[in-house]
Amino acid sequence: MRKVLIVGAGITGLTLGYRLAKMGFKVKIVEKEKQVGGLARSFQYDGFTFDIGPHRFYTEDSEVMDFLNEILNGGFVSIPRSTAVWMFGKYYDWPFTPKGIFKLPLKVMLDVGRDIFRVHKKGVKKESFEEYIIDMYGRTIYNTFFKPYTEKFLKISPREIHSDWAIMGIDRAIIDDDMNMKDLLQLSKNAFFPKARNLTFLYPSIGGIGEFCEKLAKDIKNEGGEILLNTPVEGIAYAGSEISGITTNKGSFTADIYIWTASLSALCNFMAFQCPKLSYLSIICYNLEINDFLKTPYQWCYFGGKDVIFNRASISNLFSSSNAPSGETGICVEITCREGDVLWQNPQSMLARIEEDLRKTGLLRKDNLIDKIYIEKISDAYPIYELDYRVKLNQVNSRLKQVKNLIVTGRTGGFWYNNMDHSIKSALNISHKLSNNLLTENFQNGLFFVPK
Template sequence: MAKQVINFNKFNEYIINKYGQTLYEYFFKGYTEKFLKISSNSVHANWAKTGIERSIIDKKIKGNSLFELIKSILMPIPIKTKFIYPNQLGFGYFSDRLAAYIKKKGEILTSTLIKKIGYDQSTVYLNNKNFQYKNLIWSGNLLDLIELLDEKKLNLNYLSTIFYNCIIKDNIKRNDQWIYYADKQLNIVRTSIEKNFASYLTPQNYTSIVVEKTCNYKDDIWNNPDKLKDIICQELIQVKLIDSINQIAKIYIEPIRDTYPIYHLDYERNLMELSSIINNKYHNIKLLGRTGTFWYNNCDHSIAQALNMAKHF
């Protein structure tokens, strides 16, 4: 008799089926609701599927059940995956090199507001024909694209993030790259210790701890990120990353819009409708990247997407 396959549509159903009620209650539920700002009952199961898949670097490691998860922790398999990382100037060096190459054959326009997109079968027009192109590759917010094309608005939402780059006057003796905090009493969602990605990223005897706080675009936190600075400092002590506020030399704040797509229960239908509009009416407009394809992916996936699209053209 064939085993019945159950397709769970909700995040909570999917996680409980795979890992059990206890792990769901103690970690997945709290962290997901804190991160996304919505009830886990309103989150699509694909958020769990893509999140777990992207967190497992070596695909020989399995995480399809609680047993496999515990086995991977207690009997870890050495990860043989190698990463390409710049030996100078950090991850942004990739973008800088690409920009330099583009400028040799074209141009990069910054601080240029797109007010309208026009279209015919052979040309894409921006801002009433001020700019004309054969193809438009869109990697931005899909709701902005739909509005610029004067199409009907769809229910697709994004999350934004405030990054607090805390410069610490000390060598923090932690080997972690990322640390996740499910405690809803903490404002800190995740921290990253930059020198553990590449040792040259911080000067000797200093440590950079980047604190992430998710929010909605133009909400109170987005509009007033400074109000959390003192709280962030206290929480860094609370989670034992630093011993004293006096260790913090400076905090740089950077808000980044549309950092994550939100997979609510009805997102698939809305995304399919939007994709149908673009594919059927706007053949010269292509979607790319995490924001442009509404795909909760990693940067290496986006780079692979871009390389494949370049081959297409």
């Protein structure tokens, strides 16, 4: 029986663990956190359930859909999407609707109208986020929303961010290909003549998004696999071109195949590889328990301006009513940061400002009380696509390619700004390759090496 050691019990690690255990591999998963799920875990306190920001399933891939059904066994609800952006002191439906367009300041509307005829100049370089968005949507929409939002979110200039961030981010925010929002003309047409569509997402009926991973973890154990929580990797023994063991706070483990789904930079450090540094963005989630049922129609809202301290707020009970006790509301407020920075060290410093801004933006009324706030620190939440990230990633992958018994994958391991369905799909693909004993395979995102 071949032994597999998986680092990370996020969606990728657990999907692989489940599939490989079913195929007869001896599976061990080590996870640094006290629970499974990684970025798709949920927190439970006082009858409330909170995810890490808004989290919902969407896929058009039948294999992924079948896998969701296999694990959740029909235990999900289908929810229509309802989201907004906050600009000029108002909420605008996102994607835009005619109602929203006419709420914009007149000057902005006129400038956008002019931009329709200015964008898509031939031969324009589109390497950076800024160049890409201006070419796509024009300078007014860039200056009004994308620039301030991105500066606030990533804390670097959009000129220093690769256009891949725009491509992936917009795909993630829009999701529905039918929306045709790939340039300003299409965006405007869509806003004025919205097509009737029924874009819905799947969400576990109970337990939050983390329920999927909790179920997977149970299934892995039923198949004879082992999951060690509170078990961070502390060292990797590497000799010749193979890993010979992984050390954790609970001892050292050996395997035939090692699968890494955690930070790429951490992996390079453990292996003592001289690789360029790839950086990740972290988030502080402020999970608020509110003593009233809030009537906001939006599941989540983006806050791009400096007038509001947070990037996004999501209402957990609008994903599933079981996420909050009856008559109460759960709000998750996200602020991005770098691990170890001032906010990371002292997240409490923002509490007064968060409450002030929730009231200013109308999410909380005067008579709403915040009963409790729980703070969760989420490291490595987003890969940061700096202008030269592709060059750096290629260098890192070329080095890792030389390690024969290592597979590197997942969102964090692949340095891949992805969604849960992508993590599931790539894990399923790897399990197929392993079952067929294929030696080496290059996937589109990240490199996956299957040993002899």
